[in-house]
Amino acid sequence: MKRYKSAILTTIALVVAVVLGLLPNSATSYYPPCVFHKLTGIPCPGCGTTRAWRHLMHGHFYDALYTNPLVLIAEVGFIVYVVWLWVDTVRGSNSLDKVMHFHMKPWMYVLVGVLVLANWVWSIQKGI
Numbered sequence: 001m002k003r004y005k006s007a008i009l010t011t012i013a014l015v016v017a018v019v020l021g022l023l024p025n026s027a028t029s030y031y032p033p034c035v036f037h038k039l040t041g042i043p044c045p046g047c048g049t050t051r052a053w054r055h056l057m058h059g060h061f062y063d064a065l066y067t068n069p070l071v072l073i074a075e076v077g078f079i080v081y082v083v084w085l086w087v088d089t090v091r092g093s094n095s096l097d098k099v100m101h102f103h104m105k106p107w108m109y110v111l112v113g114v115l116v117l118a119n120w121v122w123s124i125q126k127g128i
């Protein structure tokens with residue numbers, strides 16, 4: 001039952017994200033602006049997240065990749081996660097748990113940090 005609860009809650013989160021991503025552009029004017037960007041004039045490391053998601057939801061993969069490639073990877077990863085969770089839940093398997101308990105090595109944290117930093121510098125250069 002706990003597994004179904006997790007699967008249902010993550011599916012609800014995904015459905016809400018999909019619906020928000022599919023809203024017309026006029027609806028996005030209600031989204032709050034980035035506080036970091038407002039205060040500093042430069043984009044934060046997460047700037048472009050919403051735009052990348054909206055591009056993805058409208059089938060504009062190149063635009064999503066250009067807007068924020070790391071977020072695109074995370075968004076696709078979330079979709080894979082939800083599908084995998086449902087497959088595991090229905091089959092009574094725990095293959096996702098085994099993957100999620102993977103321990104990152106120190107060099108992997110450094111790699112993630114370098115990728116986030118590189119993406120941030122690129123976002124600043126693009127003027128997102």
Ligand SMILES: [Zn+2]
Pocket residue numbers: 034035036037043044045046047048
């Ligand atoms: Zn931001």
